[in-house]
Amino acid sequence: MTLSAKNHLLFSLILIFSSPLLSAKPDGEQLYTTHCSACHGADGHGGVGVPLALPDFQYGVTNDYLKKSIRLGRPGRIMPAFTQLKDDEVNAIVKYIRSWAPGKPFKYSNKKINGNVAHGKQLYQKNCASCHGSKGEGGKGTGVTFSRPRDLPIIAPALNNPGFLSSAPDLMIKTVLMNGREGTPMLSYLKLGLSEKDIDDVVSYVRSFENNIVATKSNEKLEPIISYESPNSLEKTVESIERAAIGKNFRIIRKQYLNQGLVKAGQENKKQVMIYFCNFNLLNRALAIDPRIGLFLPCRITALEKDGKVLVMASNPLYMSRLFNNEKLTKLCQEMYDVYSDIVEESTF
Amino acid sequence: MNIMKILMTLFLFSFIASVQAEGLMMARTKQNFPEAMLKLQETIRSFNYEVSRVQRIDIGLTKSGYATDKYRIVFFGTEKEIALISEKYPHLIPFVPWKIAIFAEQEDTLLISADPMQFADKKHPAADKILLKWKKDIGKFMNILRKSE
Numbered sequence: 401m402t403l404s405a406k407n408h409l410l411f412s413l414i415l416i417f418s419s420p421l422l423s424a425k426p427d428g429e430q431l432y433t434t435h436c437s438a439c440h441g442a443d444g445h446g447g448v449g450v451p452l453a454l455p456d457f458q459y460g461v462t463n464d465y466l467k468k469s470i471r472l473g474r475p476g477r478i479m480p481a482f483t484q485l486k487d488d489e490v491n492a493i494v495k496y497i498r499s500w501a502p503g504k505p506f507k508y509s510n511k512k513i514n515g516n517v518a519h520g521k522q523l524y525q526k527n528c529a530s531c532h533g534s535k536g537e538g539g540k541g542t543g544v545t546f547s548r549p550r551d552l553p554i555i556a557p558a559l560n561n562p563g564f565l566s567s568a569p570d571l572m573i574k575t576v577l578m579n580g581r582e583g584t585p586m587l588s589y590l591k592l593g594l595s596e597k598d599i600d601d602v603v604s605y606v607r608s609f610e611n612n613i614v615a616t617k618s619n620e621k622l623e624p625i626i627s628y629e630s631p632n633s634l635e636k637t638v639e640s641i642e643r644a645a646i647g648k649n650f651r652i653i654r655k656q657y658l659n660q661g662l663v664k665a666g667q668e669n670k671k672q673v674m675i676y677f678c679n680f681n682l683l684n685r686a687l688a689i690d691p692r693i694g695l696f697l698p699c700r701i702t703a704l705e706k707d708g709k710v711l712v713m714a715s716n717p718l719y720m721s722r723l724f725n726n727e728k729l730t731k732l733c734q735e736m737y738d739v740y741s742d743i744v745e746e747s748t749f
Numbered sequence: 750m751n752i753m754k755i756l757m758t759l760f761l762f763s764f765i766a767s768v769q770a771e772g773l774m775m776a777r778t779k780q781n782f783p784e785a786m787l788k789l790q791e792t793i794r795s796f797n798y799e800v801s802r803v804q805r806i807d808i809g810l811t812k813s814g815y816a817t818d819k820y821r822i823v824f825f826g827t828e829k830e831i832a833l834i835s836e837k838y839p840h841l842i843p844f845v846p847w848k849i850a851i852f853a854e855q856e857d858t859l860l861i862s863a864d865p866m867q868f869a870d871k872k873h874p875a876a877d878k879i880l881l882k883w884k885k886d887i888g889k890f891m892n893i894l895r896k897s898e
Contacts, residue, residue: 437777441857442777447857546853661799680815683815692775694822695862702842711839723773
């Protein structure tokens with residue numbers, strides 16, 4: 401190939417490979433559908449997440465608040481931080497969200513409000529804590545999701561969340577307190593009888609949550625699986641797993657070969673056994689925290705014979721919990737990790 | 750610069766960019782639960798996977814006296830891939846057959862799966878190839894369900 405032909409080929413290939421990077425403007429609707437609609441609803445009417453299409457929400461928050469919320473998420477809550485999105489993609493999502501309520505949202509300066517924190521705390525405990533939590537930790541659960549009876553159309557935001565505090569300027573918080581949010585249980589504090597000065601004090605108390613932000617624990621070094629070798633035969637090990645699970649108040653719901661359902665009946669590999677078990681009380685608690693917990697379900701330990709050894713394996717619930725960005729679920733996963741570890745240890749003793 | 754080197758660099762760049770792990774893969778479909786459930790299984794099969802089992806989480810909860818809505822777990826895979834994983838990549842055994850949780854959310858239905866690339870490991874490129882295929886296929890299932898009305 402001549403040098404000129406090579407250069408021509410190279411130039412063409414660079415164009416082909418880099419074309420996605422040079423492509424037209426990102427499609428906000430498409431990006432919203434892929435990244436946001438599962439929680440916030442296809443038309444922004446909420447579900448797991450905040451109903452973004454609510455007019456009072458639309459006019460009460462700035463574009464900067466939306467962009468920062470997408471970027472930072474709500475650490476420890478359900479909303480993840482979308483760090484992988486490019487700036488123009490975030491802008492496109494915000495533009496699309498804004499298309500539901502055309503008009504100009506409020507604009508806020510970053511002026512700090514210097515209210516009386518101690519007085520704000522008293523007012524907060526009296527008027528806000530019942531929904532937002534005594535320490536600003538927010539409401540429990542996940543909005544209207546999983547259409548079991550829920551008290552609220554929206555879960556009260558966690559005001560002590562670093563993602564919220566970094567996204568919301570003081571004046572935005574003040575405006576919400578003064579006007580309330582129609583379509584949600586958030587009422588106007590002016591109508592409730594508080595003065596503007598009182599509201600400033602509450603804003604300063606909410607801002608003071610920034611001083612108590614605790615870094616969330618990192619699970620960086622966790623292994624994805626829990627695995628032990630059993631000194632017993634496969635049959636005995638399976639029996640021991642069942643016994644240990646029952647001893648931990650779990651019910652055995654099914655025993656199945658790993659490739660069962662994928663091969664013809666009778667041709668399964670009988671040296672790979674999955675034992676499924678469940679504690680319905682624990683399951684109910686988990687679903688109330690986050691219905692997406694299904695990814696852990698049902699509880700399972702696998703016993704298998706490989707290269708003359710009997711191995712007992714389970715997925716590590718703590719490793720999996722990293723996917724959920726939900727502190728409450730992480731606590732439950734710690735409980736599950738302890739149960740799995742105990743069962744695996746007992747059955748390989 | 751050697752053309753092949755440039756090509757390889759570009760290929761690697763586009764490959765890595767396309768396989769960034771997302772954590773959770775989620776989709777909402779306007780279909781109600783029974784329709785979405787059927788569509789999901791039909792879609793999985795149309796991509797040459799077998800649905801190995803459907804776990805009815807809601808039934809167990811209801812029988813135990815808890816209020817719940819429709820909630821299922823759909824397990825799927827192929828004989829060949831599961832055989833390869835159990836033979837050569839046993840660290841992935843606790844996660845297979847892969848699953849998609851599907852549950853009612855008022856009139857809509859939500860689907861959720863873990864991104865298989867969470868478990869990618871540079872030491873096992875052949876396993877990563879399977880995980881990447883699953884990730885792409887799950888993405889396609891979800892797109893099909895998102896567009897179904």
